[in-house]
Structure formats: structure tokens, C-alpha cells
Amino acid sequence: MGQLKHRDLNQHDQHQDLILLYTRLLEKTSLTKGILRESTRSPSSDSSCSVLSLLHQNNQLKKKTGELAYQVLELQQKVKDKELVLEEQRSSLLEVSRRLEGAFDSRQELQRQVEKVQEENGSLKTKYDNLLERQRREETKLREEKVKGDHLLENMIGPKQQAAARMNNRNQRRSRAREANLQKELQTAAGSKVTLDSCSSAPSSRSTSPKSPESRDGGHARLFRSSSVSSPRILSSIRELFQKRRGHSVCSLEEDQVFPVRISLSARVPVRALQVLEAHEQGINAVRFSSCSQLLATGGTDRQVKLWEVRAGSLTHRASLDGGTEGITCVEFDAAGSRILASSYDRSALLWRLDDSVPKWTLTGHSRKVTAARFSGCLHQVVTGSADRTIRLWDLQRAACVQVVAVPSYCSDLVCSENFIISGHFDSKIRVWDTRTLRCVQELPAQGKVTSLDISSDQRQLLSCCRDDCLQLVDLRGRSNDRVCFRAEGFTCGSDSTKAVISPDGCFLAAGSADGAVYIWNVSTGNLETRLPDRHSSSISAVAWSLSGEYVVSVDRSRLAVLWSDI
Known part of the structure; x- marks a missing residue:
């Protein structure tokens, strides 16, 4: 109902001039008709001219009335076209309004999602800050533990190094003692005289009775068991001296093994x-x-x-x-x-x-x-x-x-x-x-x-x-x-x-x-x-x-x- 009233007011305002002209035209037409009726009643010839002029005016008015009626029809057609355009615009306006309402709903939904994501991000940031703080504390503890570990390692390594040094000193002393003993044995063996008897006399010489002159004299002719280079004791000493020991003196016995020494020939340049x-x-x-x-x-x-x-x-x-x-x-x-x-x-x-x-x-x-x-x-x-x-x-x-x-x-x-x-x-x-x-x-x-x-x-x-x-x-x-x-x-x-x-x-x-x-x-x-x-x-x-x-x-x-x- 409100839309109809609004439409009536718009159309009334647009055609107000046309309605006034049409009303005046109707008044003039009715006036002319009244004059004609009066003229027919008075037979005087003086008024005949005026009647003719009135008739001419009437014709002109009719002609003008026809033109105005045609213009009224054209204006009515334009009004109808404008009404169609207006209806289309109103329908498009309604469609845009519906789309705007849908966009507004979508915007509200997106706003709710944004708020939700912001809340989740806030909670994640809080967790991240907590984890970062925890990591810093753990790193601090780790550094402290590393420092403690280094101190403990130094405390452990110090006595071990001292023990290793003592062991190395003992081993060096033993090695020097073995070398000295070996040198003495070699010198004794080199300075001793060895008598070689035949195979038949060697056993009898070992079993010579005390009454024999050689045994009584206790001289140089007495056979003895000399410390020669082929002696097992000397061979073991030499082996110990020239043995290549793997690792350090504190290693296990399994590591004290003899490995072949690498001896390389002169390298030849390939051609x-x-x-x-x-x-x-x-x-x-x-x-x-x-x-x-x-x-x-x-x-x-x-x-x-x-x-x-x-x-x-x-x-x-x-x-x-x-x-x-x-x-x-x-x-x-x-x-x-x-x-x-x-x-x-x-x-x-x-x-x-x-x-x-x-x-x-x-x-x-x-x-x-x-x-x-x-x-x-x-x-x-x-x-x-x-x-x-x-x-x-x-x-x-x-x-x-x-x-x-x-x-x-x-x-x-x-x-x-x-x-x-x-x-x-x-x-x-x-x-x-x-x-x-x-x-x-x-x-x-x-x-x-x-x-x-x-x-x-x-x-x-x-x-x-x-x-x-x-x-x-x-x-x-x-x-x-x-x-x-x-x-x-x-x-x-x-x-x-x-x-x-x-x-x-x-x-x-x-x-x-x-x-x-x-x-x-x-x-x-x-x-x-x-x-x-x-x-x-x-x-x-x-x-x-x-x-x-x-x-x-x-x-x-x-x-x-x-x-x-x-x-």
C-alpha cells in the first residue's frame, strides 16, 4: 500500500502541468459550447462574424486538443516505459539487497572464524612462549651439566694421566733394566770362551769326576753352558725389545700384539x-x-x-x-x-x-x-x-x-x-x-x-x-x-x-x-x-x-x- 501511494505521488508530480492544461482545455471547450448555444438563440446579423470567429477558434481548439491528446498518449507510453525500467531497477535492487545480506552474513561468519583463529594463535603463542622459556631453562641446565661433566672428566683424567705416567715410568725402568741385563749377557757371552769337543767327548766331559785335573784346577778348560745368542732367555729379551706394541702402556694385553712392519719399496711414477x-x-x-x-x-x-x-x-x-x-x-x-x-x-x-x-x-x-x-x-x-x-x-x-x-x-x-x-x-x-x-x-x-x-x-x-x-x-x-x-x-x-x-x-x-x-x-x-x-x-x-x-x-x-x- 505504501508503495502504491509513493507511486501515485511520483506520477502526480510528473504530470501536474499536463493535467492543468487539460483542465483549461476542457473549460474553454465548455465555454465555447455555451457561446454557440447563445448565438443560435439571437438571430442578429451583427453577431454572425463573432460566431464565425468562435467557430474558427473552436476548430483551432479541437486541433490543439487533438495534438494535446496525442502528446498525452505519448507521455503515457513514456510513463509506462519508465515504470518498466523502474520495476527492473527495483527487482535488481532487491537482488542486490539479498546479495548484500548474504555478504553481510558471510562477513560475520568470517569475522567469527578470524576471532577463533586469533584465539587459537594466542593460545599457541602462549604455549610457544612457555616452550621457549622451558628450552632456555633446559639449555642453561645443559650448559651447567656440561661444565660439571668437564670438571668431572678433568678430575677423572688427572689421576689416570698420573697413573699412566707412573706406569710408563715403571715400564721404562723395566725396559732399561732388561736392556742393561741383555747388554751384560751379550758382553759376557762375547767375552766367554767356548770349547767345542767331539760328539763322543762332550758327554764324558760333562760327567768328569772331581779327580780329573781339569776339575781340580777349576781352570779355563772346564766346559760350561754359556749365554749364547741362541739362548731362549736372550731371544725373549730381544723379542721384547723389538716388539711393536700397539697403543699405550695402560692398554690391555690383547692390544700388545706384534704386527708386521710396513716396508715399502721406491715408488715408481706411472706412465x-x-x-x-x-x-x-x-x-x-x-x-x-x-x-x-x-x-x-x-x-x-x-x-x-x-x-x-x-x-x-x-x-x-x-x-x-x-x-x-x-x-x-x-x-x-x-x-x-x-x-x-x-x-x-x-x-x-x-x-x-x-x-x-x-x-x-x-x-x-x-x-x-x-x-x-x-x-x-x-x-x-x-x-x-x-x-x-x-x-x-x-x-x-x-x-x-x-x-x-x-x-x-x-x-x-x-x-x-x-x-x-x-x-x-x-x-x-x-x-x-x-x-x-x-x-x-x-x-x-x-x-x-x-x-x-x-x-x-x-x-x-x-x-x-x-x-x-x-x-x-x-x-x-x-x-x-x-x-x-x-x-x-x-x-x-x-x-x-x-x-x-x-x-x-x-x-x-x-x-x-x-x-x-x-x-x-x-x-x-x-x-x-x-x-x-x-x-x-x-x-x-x-x-x-x-x-x-x-x-x-x-x-x-x-x-x-x-x-x-x-x-
């Missing part, structure tokens, strides 16, 4: 490739000769360690050692050549006996890939380095980690000597650790990221390969640790795990380049001795030099292994 073969199904990361130089081990990304026999200038496959779940990063033989150790991308190290393809031990505990695994200076001990910035010492008798050392940077490689562990890192540092306390006793600078380490047979020189395309040779004998750098035009370190080696006699250095060539330097001159090209089609990952000095093997990322020699 040609004797054999090229696809040793693995995927890229090869590591290669190592055994101490006898007749057995070679390779490890690759195909998760296998393969053993090869070196005979008559060729490699013959002997066995494949399985057990790893990811690629192999490093391989190592023990001193006796009966066991092989490997590190893997699967955060573990594996140990095999050469007569068994199943690993005897799997050492797990690192949180990232193990980059290096080495036999330490003591029997039944293994050292591993990892990308998780830790070095771990393992006891093989228990197959357990006995000590963990946190290092400041990514550990890329390790080498072990009798009393030290040397590690190379990505922070361009080489760190020397005491095996008794596993404390860093020295830091040596490198030219760049250290990719590998190797130590000479006499343990006097340390070789490091760096990512700045430089090999660095460090003299470990002096306190100054003199360093010599070796570079060559064209040599490029191909990866973060490229391995270089020292020749067995310490006269040459060998490393593989990203261009697929083997570069060999002369240590005495510092110059490049030779370059062995055209056998590898990809970057060389590792090089090994046999202890006999006769062979060099290089391996690359494209599965190739090349046996080099000077023959």
Missing part, C-alpha cells in the same frame, strides 16, 4: 694405463689398497664394496660386500689386511671380514652421513667422522660408541697415527686430537675447504686436498709445522670429497682432477711430475697408490676404475 673397467653400476667414491698391495677395495654409490685382486697388471673381481643401504663414502683395510671398514651415506659405518660378505658390525649413532671411518692406533678401536660435526670413537669388542667429540665444522676426512687423530673440516682447518683424551691439541690452517687427508707411511708428513685446487703437505715433526703448497695448471678439485694420496716412499703426491686426468707432483722439487690424461670421461673422485709402489688406481663418477703403472 700408462694397464686396464680400464667399469667397476661399479654407479659412480665410485673411494678406493684403497691393502697392506700386501695384492688386494684393492672400491666403494660406490651403488651401496657395494667390491674387492679386486691385482695380478700381472690387471684387476680381477674377487667378492662384493653388501650390507649398506646407501652409497659408500670411504673404505679402509686394517693393518693385517683381514678386515675392511667402510663409511656410508646411511649414517653408519660397516666392518666386514674378508671371508664373509655380511658385515660383522654396523656402527650407528651419527645423525648425518659418515664421511670417514678409520682404524685407530689401538686394536679393536675405530674412529668415524660425520657431517653432523662429531667425531666418534668406537670399541669393536662391544660394537658401541665410547666417546663423542663435537667439532666446530663439517668433518670431511680423518687419518690416525699411533697417538693422534687428525681431522679435516670445511672451515679450512685441520685439527689434531690426542687419542687418550680426545681433546684438540693443535689447529693447522688450510687453503680452503678440506676434502681429504692422507698421512705418509712414516707418519711424518700430512697431505690435505682443498677446494681451492691446492694440495698442502705439512711436516708433522717440527713445532712450526712447515707447509708446502702444490698447484698445477689445469688441476681442479672436482668435489667436496676428492681424495689425494702420498706415495709409499713419500716422494710423490697424486690427485685426480675434474678434467678426468691424474696429476702427480714431485715432493722434493715441488713441480708437476706427470699428468695422466684421456682415460676418465668425468671428474676423478679418488686415487690409491699400492704400498709396493708399483701400481696407482684412479676411480671416477662414471663407474670407471683405471689401473696405472710404469710397465
Whole structure:
């Protein structure tokens, strides 16, 4: 009803002028009709003219009335069109109103969701703040516990070091006493006279009666049991003196064993490739000769360690050692050549006996890939380095980690000597650790990221390969640790795990380049001795030099292994 009233008012206002004109027209029409009726009643001729004029006006008014009626019709049609447009606009307005109401409802729903999310975020932030505060407290406690642990360790190590020093002093005194006794016995044996009788007279001389002149005189003609070099007592003393003891004086008896001393011949610089073969199904990361130089081990990304026999200038496959779940990063033989150790991308190290393809031990505990695994200076001990910035010492008798050392940077490689562990890192540092306390006793600078380490047979020189395309040779004998750098035009370190080696006699250095060539330097001159090209089609990952000095093997990322020699 209200809409109808509103519509009536709008239309009334729009056509008010037209209605007034139409009303006036009707009044004039009625007036004209009245005049005509009066004129018909008065017959005077004077009014005839006025009647005619009135008739003319009437006609004009009719004509005007027709035009106005036509205009009224046109205006009514326009009004109808406007009403249709108005209806459409009203319907669209209603639709927009409904959509606006829906949007308003959606906005309210979104506002409720936002408020809910804000409440959840507030509660989560409160929990996070509580956890952060708890973490800070736990870190504070951890630091305090580490300090306490360091103090306890120092308190424990101090008496042990003193006891070890006392034991070493006693052992040195005993060794000096044995040497003195042995020297006296040797001098006595050298100064004594030994009479040699025939086989028939020797027994009778031992049983000579007291009445014999020789026995009465007690002279020099009396036969005696001299302390000769063939005496078991002297042989045992000599054996004790020249026996190579593994570890320290406080080690167990199992570690006091005799191992063969490595004696290497003069290394020969290879000049040609004797054999090229696809040793693995995927890229090869590591290669190592055994101490006898007749057995070679390779490890690759195909998760296998393969053993090869070196005979008559060729490699013959002997066995494949399985057990790893990811690629192999490093391989190592023990001193006796009966066991092989490997590190893997699967955060573990594996140990095999050469007569068994199943690993005897799997050492797990690192949180990232193990980059290096080495036999330490003591029997039944293994050292591993990892990308998780830790070095771990393992006891093989228990197959357990006995000590963990946190290092400041990514550990890329390790080498072990009798009393030290040397590690190379990505922070361009080489760190020397005491095996008794596993404390860093020295830091040596490198030219760049250290990719590998190797130590000479006499343990006097340390070789490091760096990512700045430089090999660095460090003299470990002096306190100054003199360093010599070796570079060559064209040599490029191909990866973060490229391995270089020292020749067995310490006269040459060998490393593989990203261009697929083997570069060999002369240590005495510092110059490049030779370059062995055209056998590898990809970057060389590792090089090994046999202890006999006769062979060099290089391996690359494209599965190739090349046996080099000077023959």
C-alpha cells in the first residue's frame, strides 16, 4: 500500500502541468459550447462574424486538443516505459539487497572464524612462549651439566694421566733394566770362551769326576753352558725389545700384539694405463689398497664394496660386500689386511671380514652421513667422522660408541697415527686430537675447504686436498709445522670429497682432477711430475697408490676404475 501511494505521488508530480492544461482545455471547450448555444438563440446579423470567429477558434481548439491528446498518449507510453525500467531497477535492487545480506552474513561468519583463529594463535603463542622459556631453562641446565661433566672428566683424567705416567715410568725402568741385563749377557757371552769337543767327548766331559785335573784346577778348560745368542732367555729379551706394541702402556694385553712392519719399496711414477673397467653400476667414491698391495677395495654409490685382486697388471673381481643401504663414502683395510671398514651415506659405518660378505658390525649413532671411518692406533678401536660435526670413537669388542667429540665444522676426512687423530673440516682447518683424551691439541690452517687427508707411511708428513685446487703437505715433526703448497695448471678439485694420496716412499703426491686426468707432483722439487690424461670421461673422485709402489688406481663418477703403472 505504501508503495502504491509513493507511486501515485511520483506520477502526480510528473504530470501536474499536463493535467492543468487539460483542465483549461476542457473549460474553454465548455465555454465555447455555451457561446454557440447563445448565438443560435439571437438571430442578429451583427453577431454572425463573432460566431464565425468562435467557430474558427473552436476548430483551432479541437486541433490543439487533438495534438494535446496525442502528446498525452505519448507521455503515457513514456510513463509506462519508465515504470518498466523502474520495476527492473527495483527487482535488481532487491537482488542486490539479498546479495548484500548474504555478504553481510558471510562477513560475520568470517569475522567469527578470524576471532577463533586469533584465539587459537594466542593460545599457541602462549604455549610457544612457555616452550621457549622451558628450552632456555633446559639449555642453561645443559650448559651447567656440561661444565660439571668437564670438571668431572678433568678430575677423572688427572689421576689416570698420573697413573699412566707412573706406569710408563715403571715400564721404562723395566725396559732399561732388561736392556742393561741383555747388554751384560751379550758382553759376557762375547767375552766367554767356548770349547767345542767331539760328539763322543762332550758327554764324558760333562760327567768328569772331581779327580780329573781339569776339575781340580777349576781352570779355563772346564766346559760350561754359556749365554749364547741362541739362548731362549736372550731371544725373549730381544723379542721384547723389538716388539711393536700397539697403543699405550695402560692398554690391555690383547692390544700388545706384534704386527708386521710396513716396508715399502721406491715408488715408481706411472706412465700408462694397464686396464680400464667399469667397476661399479654407479659412480665410485673411494678406493684403497691393502697392506700386501695384492688386494684393492672400491666403494660406490651403488651401496657395494667390491674387492679386486691385482695380478700381472690387471684387476680381477674377487667378492662384493653388501650390507649398506646407501652409497659408500670411504673404505679402509686394517693393518693385517683381514678386515675392511667402510663409511656410508646411511649414517653408519660397516666392518666386514674378508671371508664373509655380511658385515660383522654396523656402527650407528651419527645423525648425518659418515664421511670417514678409520682404524685407530689401538686394536679393536675405530674412529668415524660425520657431517653432523662429531667425531666418534668406537670399541669393536662391544660394537658401541665410547666417546663423542663435537667439532666446530663439517668433518670431511680423518687419518690416525699411533697417538693422534687428525681431522679435516670445511672451515679450512685441520685439527689434531690426542687419542687418550680426545681433546684438540693443535689447529693447522688450510687453503680452503678440506676434502681429504692422507698421512705418509712414516707418519711424518700430512697431505690435505682443498677446494681451492691446492694440495698442502705439512711436516708433522717440527713445532712450526712447515707447509708446502702444490698447484698445477689445469688441476681442479672436482668435489667436496676428492681424495689425494702420498706415495709409499713419500716422494710423490697424486690427485685426480675434474678434467678426468691424474696429476702427480714431485715432493722434493715441488713441480708437476706427470699428468695422466684421456682415460676418465668425468671428474676423478679418488686415487690409491699400492704400498709396493708399483701400481696407482684412479676411480671416477662414471663407474670407471683405471689401473696405472710404469710397465
